[in-house]
Amino acid sequence: MTKENLKGFILALLSSGFIGASFIIKKKGLRKAAAASGVRAGVGGYSYLLEPLWWIGMITMIVGEIANFVAYAFAPAVLVTPLGALSIIVSAVLAHFILKERLHKLGMLGCVMCIVGSVIIVIHAPQEHPITSVQEIWSMATQPAFLLYVGSVIVLVFILVFLFAPRCGHSNVLVFTGICSLMGSLSVMSVKALGTSIKLSFEGKNQLIYAETWFFMMVVAVSVITQMNYLNKALDTFNTAIVSPIYYVMFTTLTILASVIMFKDWDGQSGGTIVSEICGFIVVLSGTILLHVTKDFERISSFKGSSAPVSPSLSTRLCSGNGELLLKYNNEEDVPSSEEVCLSRHELY
Amino acid sequence: MTKENLKGFILALLSSGFIGASFIIKKKGLRKAAAASGVRAGVGGYSYLLEPLWWIGMITMIVGEIANFVAYAFAPAVLVTPLGALSIIVSAVLAHFILKERLHKLGMLGCVMCIVGSVIIVIHAPQEHPITSVQEIWSMATQPAFLLYVGSVIVLVFILVFLFAPRCGHSNVLVFTGICSLMGSLSVMSVKALGTSIKLSFEGKNQLIYAETWFFMMVVAVSVITQMNYLNKALDTFNTAIVSPIYYVMFTTLTILASVIMFKDWDGQSGGTIVSEICGFIVVLSGTILLHVTKDFERISSFKGSSAPVSPSLSTRLCSGNGELLLKYNNEEDVPSSEEVCLSRHELY
Known part of the structure; x- marks a missing residue:
């Protein structure tokens, strides 16, 4: 693994650790706030805003997102994006020990698979061509193939937002998750462009004097806000256990596709290496599905069991x-x- | 992939297909026999011996085992042995369609994992040094490192058979499965030696004139019979759903270990390739566990549901x-x- 890839890999790991832990800290905060005020966030309470623990969780999450942002400046998206699944493991394992939300045995198998899949992805991650200026990124972003990708994404998003969202957005889980996955792939590409520009500026080659840097910053703002907006809509309408795996697979696939087109990650890699990367991605995905599906097992089985003698819990x-x-x-x-x-x-x- | 590895790979696939199908055909035969005579094999009936379908299943199984045997003559054990898990997929998928034993959704995920893991193993399989005579295998089998392995296996088997089997063989699943896994690794090594000798003989270099060939044949007979004997004991004592994954992981791990020591499969392979192979093996193993665990889900959940209104089925x-x-x-x-x-x-x- 190259030095740059290693930096990006460590940052991606740290990011997953922080984001995974932030869920647990926030939830601890929510519980404390609910215990103190007697009103839960789920039924409209806002007392958690006075709870320091919730704010610590919020800050942990922001630190994690920044680490993720910086990781993109060092390593290819094909490496950084799939590793995002590790935050699910961190939060599942911490929930098991801290929140005493017992992990199902198959959930543990899901964790093992996420880790093994990540190892496969890391081993076969492509090496990036060193980038020396924002203009270089600009020329990659304006190559015909990538413009075609961006054009298709924008057309699809418009169709989904104006045609499908009003009709079946609340009955078909693919509409909202599709919008945020499509926008997500643009977010990651622009975040990578912006991150690389800022990294270059810190290294002494100031890129803020170029209009391209500010253009990428604008794209980051628009795409991240759209993505977050529709992710919240998806989570509001459907259960997390359904949204998360679908979102993970669509978002990661589209990001890898965009990265392969824009940064030509797979140029010079052998067929076996590319297939291994895809296999690693499928393994991580299966682990994610397993974790999410089994998270519901206890709940659903307890629920189904309600015709039997009532469970005391x-x-x-x-x-x-x-x-x-x-x-x-x-x-x-x-x-x-x-x-x-x-x-x-x-x-x- | 080399031409020899490809031949071995195709033979291993065919073998898994035949062995997987044989379970289904035999079961169809058992059902037909039970329907005709009214006595099931599980309660002591032998009417299935008059049922042609059962014998077709038996022959399919033997053909599969022969294909497996020949596969070892062409490709390294590190490639052939883990692919054995594919027979589980074949039988699960055929059971779903032919016997209408509905596959759980997570079982399908298990199938996907087995396939993806197999792809990873196949991509990273080592290339074998061409062997020209049985003496060459003999010198590999008598190198100090491998003799140490064989010695340890024999000592462990004796301890398990004479010390542990009488005491806790019927309460601890690891005793019988341990014996057949340890013997299994010797079976595969001797099968590979014998298979290669026969292959060389067919190519015109008669190896049957050497005592080494006959020695390997004797080792095959002794180790296969011991292995089968204790596998039957394990299956008689414990449920297939528990025995199969444990046996698969122990047998495959020990076989890979034996092959790596004897045939030096990993010499000249990079660290990344070896780690990928191990990851592929863990993925196949996870898939196997998932398939076996979820096979029980319907049964166990129906069973647990007996305090609720009785299920009509x-x-x-x-x-x-x-x-x-x-x-x-x-x-x-x-x-x-x-x-x-x-x-x-x-x-x-």
Whole structure:
């Protein structure tokens, strides 16, 4: 592995660690806030904003996102993006030990697969051609093949936003996740361009004097905001356990595709290496699916078991107003946050 | 991939296809025999011996084993042995379509993992040094490192057979599976030696005139018989769903270890390639575990659901005499064989 790839790899690992831990810290904060005020975030409480732990979680997340941003400046997107799945492992393992949300045995197998798949991806990651100026990135971004990709993405996003979202956005999970995956691939490419420019500026070659740098900054702002907006819509409408794996596979696939077109990552790599990378990606994806599916096992099986003698750890009640079913755990310290317990109607049927 | 490796790879694929299909054909035969005579093999019936379908299954299995044997003559054990897991996929997929034993969605994910892991193994498989005579194999088998391996295996097998088997062979699944995995690694090495000698003889260089060839033949006979004997004991005592993955991982690991010592498969391979091979093996293993674990999901969840309103497709009754619990499926065409429905006490508690 080259020195630059190694830096990017370590930054991506740190990023996954911080982002994974941030979920746990935020949830601890939500629980503390709910215990203090008696009103949960899921039913409209905002007391968590006064809870320092929640803010520590927020800061951890921002640090993780910055590490991720810097990682793109050093290593190819084909390496950094799939490693994002490791944050799921970090949060699953920490949840197991800190929040006592017991990990299913198959979930552990999912963790092993995510790690093994990441190892395969890291071993076969391509080496990047060193970039010396923002103009070089600009010429890569304006090559016909990549312009065609950007054009197709924009057309598809417009079709999805204006034609499909109003009609079936709330019944088909692929609409919102599709929009944020398509925009996500543009986010990563522009983040990589901006990150490289800033890195070059720090190295003494000031790139802020060029209009291209500011253009990339604008693209980052627009694409990240669109992506976040539709990701929130997807998570609001559908359950995390369904959205996360679909989003992961679409986002990662499109980002790899965009990176391969723009940065020609696969040029000079053998067929075997490329196939291995794809296999590693499929392994990580399968691990992610396994983790997410088995996260629901206990909940669903407990739920199904309600016609049998009532489990002492579970009682059910209906949210007033929004028609969602809340499962309330009787565990003394467990005050779950909204995204964990609000099963939308889509999941139940 | 070299021409020799390709031949071995195709033979290993064919072997997995035949062995996987043989399970289904034999089971079809068992069902037909049970339907005709009214007595199932699981409760002592032998009517399946008069059923042609059962014999076709038996022949398919033998053809598969021969293909496997020949595969070892062409490709390294590091490539051929892990591909054995593909027979599990073939039988799971055929069972889904022919026997209507519905595959769980996670079982399908397990199949995908087995295939992806196999692709990774095949891509990184080492190239074999061409062997020209049985004496060359003999010198490899008598090198100090491999003699040390064989010595350790024999000592361990004796300890397991005479010390552990009488005491905890029927309570600890690792005893019988350990014996057949240890002997299995010797089986594969001697099968490979014998296969290569026969291949050389067919190519015009008669190896049957050398005592070494006959010695390897004797080792094949002794090790295969011991291995089969203890595999049957393991399957008799514990459930297939527990024995299969444990046996697969121990047998494959020990065989790879033996092959790496004897044939120096990893000499001249880069660290990345070796790590990729190991990752591929872990992926196949995870897929196998997933397939076997989820095979039990429906059965166990139906069983657990018995305190709820009785499922119309399931009734339970106790086998007379041997204390095993039989689950009888009411499905009109489903007459399961003994290994499918007799859950031993070990599995239930």
